[in-house]
Amino acid sequence: MKKARKASVASTPAVSPVSTKRQGRREFLIKTGGMLAAGAFAAVPRRGWAADPINIGALYPTTGSMAQIGVGCVAAAKLAAEMVNDAGGIKSLGGAKLNLIISDVQSDTTVTRTETDRLITGNKLSAIHGCYASALTLIASEVAERAKVPLITGSSSDQLNKGRTYTFTPFARASQFAQAQLQMAKLISDKPRVAVIFENTAFGTSTSNGLKELAPGEGVEIVMFEPYSAGFTDASPLINKVKSSGANALFSVSYLNDLILIVRTIKQFGLNIAINGGSGGFVIPDFYKNVGKLAEGLQGVAHWNHDMDANSEKVNAEYRKRTGEFLFEYAGGLVAQTFMLADALERAASADPQKVREALSRLDVSSGFAAMAPGGKVKFGPDGKNIYGHPVGVQWQNGDLASVFPKEDARKPLMKT
Amino acid sequence: MWETVAQAVINGLLIGGIYALVSIGVTLIFGVVKIVNFAQGEFVMIGMYISFFLANQFGIDPLLSLFVSMPVLFGAGVLIQHFLIRRVLGPNDMPQIFLTFALSLLLLNLALMLFTANYRTVHTSYSDEALHVGGLYIPVAKLIAFVVAMALSGALWVFLHTTDLGKAMRAAAQNRDVAMLMGINPNRVFCVALGIALALAGAAGSLLMPFYSAYPFVGQVFVLMAFVAVVLGTLGNVIGALIASLMMGVAESLGIQYVGADSGLIVVFAMLLLTLAFKPTGLGGGRAR
DSSP states (O other): OHHHHHHHHHHTTSSSOHHHHHHHHHHHHHHSOHHHHHHHHHHHHHHHHHHSOEEEEEEEOOSSTTHHHHHHHHHHHHHHHHHHHHTTSBGGGTSBOEEEEEEEOTTOHHHHHHHHHHHHHHSOEEEEEEOSSHHHHHHHHHHHHHHTOOEEOOOOOGGGGSSOSSEEBOSOOHHHHHHHHHHHHHHHOSSOEEEEEEESSHHHHHHHHHHHHHHHHHTOEEEEEEEEOSSOSOOHHHHHHHHHHTOSEEEEEOOHHHHHHHHHHHHHTTOOOEEEOOSGGGGSHHHHHHHGGGGTTOEEEESOOTTSSHHHHHHHHHHHHHHSSOOOHHHHHHHHHHHHHHHHHHHHTSOOHHHHHHHHHTOEEOSSGGGOSTTSOEEBOTTSBBTTOOOEEEEEETTEEEEEESGGGOSSOOOOO | OHHHHHHHHHHHHHHHHHHHHHHHHHHHHHHHHOOOOTTHHHHHHHHHHHHHHHHHHHOOOTTTTHHHHHHHHHHHHHHHIIIIIHHHOSSOSHHHHHHHHHHHHHHHHHHHHHHOSOOBOOOOTTTTOEEEETTEEEEHHHHHHHHHHHHHHHHHHHHHHHSHHHHHHHHHHHOHHHHHHTTOOHHHHHHHHHHHHHHHHHHHHHHHTTTSOBOTTHHHHHHHHHHHHHHHTOTTOHHHHHHHHHHHHHHHHHHHHHTOTTOHHHHHHHHHHHHHHHOTTOTTTTOOO
16 A cells, blocks of 8 residues: 555646556556555545645744744745755655745734735645744734644743643743743852843743742842843943842843943943843844853853754754854744654644644654753643653853753753853 | 942043044034034944945054045035035025935945945054053053044134134134125135034044944934934034033943942933023033134
């Protein structure tokens, strides 16, 4: 039976092989017994699918304020689809190729809603991945849930695991990030005295409140807890305040521009303090480009890092060849997600979104590109959360991000600053 | 204790110098041409991008690129006055307001299109250096920016008080009609005023570049402070704008230190409202100087 399918696949690229193929199958049916014949019949519609590529929606902000990261995500999404296709596509569907349908959600929640809707109604999608920013992913996930199309995402909002059945999150959740950050503070000192500064936005407030709630349980003392106006002109007064708080570690919940000012000002003040910049804008190549050598030794947290295993390094090398930069957290996770989808499609042997969802919910991988995650294992719980999911602590070392925490995921020792 | 206060005052004065360059430009245009230039912040942004590209492409120090950004923006100012603002000067204020507002939006969106929203920084040898004086820290890049800003303000004062053109400018600011009767060519004076104002904005951009990131919206950050300083220091008063800018820098810095890092502006605006309540024309006392 396998042989028969292979033969039919090989013949599909020819212009009109239909008649000869039919003949082949008839011959085959006559030669085989009833049981096998039944199996061969089942293969008929499958062969029909072989010509049809499998549509995967990719929703990323390639214009607007998040454009830069969105463009990187699209590059990674294309690379991942190519890798799956070059390896022979989805074999249980006769080597069907993944067809990436990319849509720009313009860093905007309203556009995300209409684009997700348009993508689902306009194409026969088997699954969707996106959208980098949690605020956008939450919207896309709502639309996908209603349309019953599975969505897989690296976005970290815990909200994505509440009351959803078609949403899958293979990587660490926001609440886990805060905990990892606090635990990393203990690498610096047995008695961490942490100053938390955060921009006075929804993002800054919710992240810092998470840190504040978990700190006592982790044995970390918070000596300063200060919101600031995002987009300030001068970080000196704020750093003056950090200095007088006597903190030995600083958590800064900030976007790129503010963080650059903060890091530079700390250096100017000659302040010796361990800085943890969290995730997001802190763990992308652009951060190092802007901050330069001052970034050395700075710590952060990520849901994916390119030094995790041999497969990650391999994808990283290819991505670097194409874009000139290392494969950053979100884009790397996205390559793994594509392979998780491929694994599900393979087992579902169908491009039907409901069946793909079923197969995704039973995903259990511990090797290959689909298992590129901290800990190296992916299996979804009933809430769509990877039961093995956890973040990895990273540090800027020689212009590159090295995994340094927890012990089992560390690839380089923590550099003391 | 005193060290913390002194440090806060130093931080405030240093950033106040940058506010001063932007606000002097706004107040000069208002004083002489009698229009509010809403696009002043965008010219700071252009100054920053000029310095960024010169540093990035040719390795020119942002401070040296002052000699490029200032003349380029002076020229832009002259052209904008001659071809745009001159046409709308008249009894009706609305076209003038919309002209500069449109200019601001146009430049902002052009920058977004050409340069994208990415942050651009230039790293110089002195970007991260600081002088340590008796337990206080004075960042070198900001100190240089402050000194140059004060020198340029001083040079402008000398120009306004000693040269014929400068005197003509002050005359036009005090009473445009009488100045015209005395044989002063208004368009020439206005062109120079616009040129100087934009050159100062360009200088602010170049001076900012060693320690601040350039991005299309960067001007908006500074222009708000500039407008407050212009009102606080009396509209059209150059010395008033300078002093008000420095005061605002210090007020903001002390506010962050003692009220909260997200409330620095509360102190600034409280200061503005109190001043206006007791001195409605601002600290400068109602005369253009």
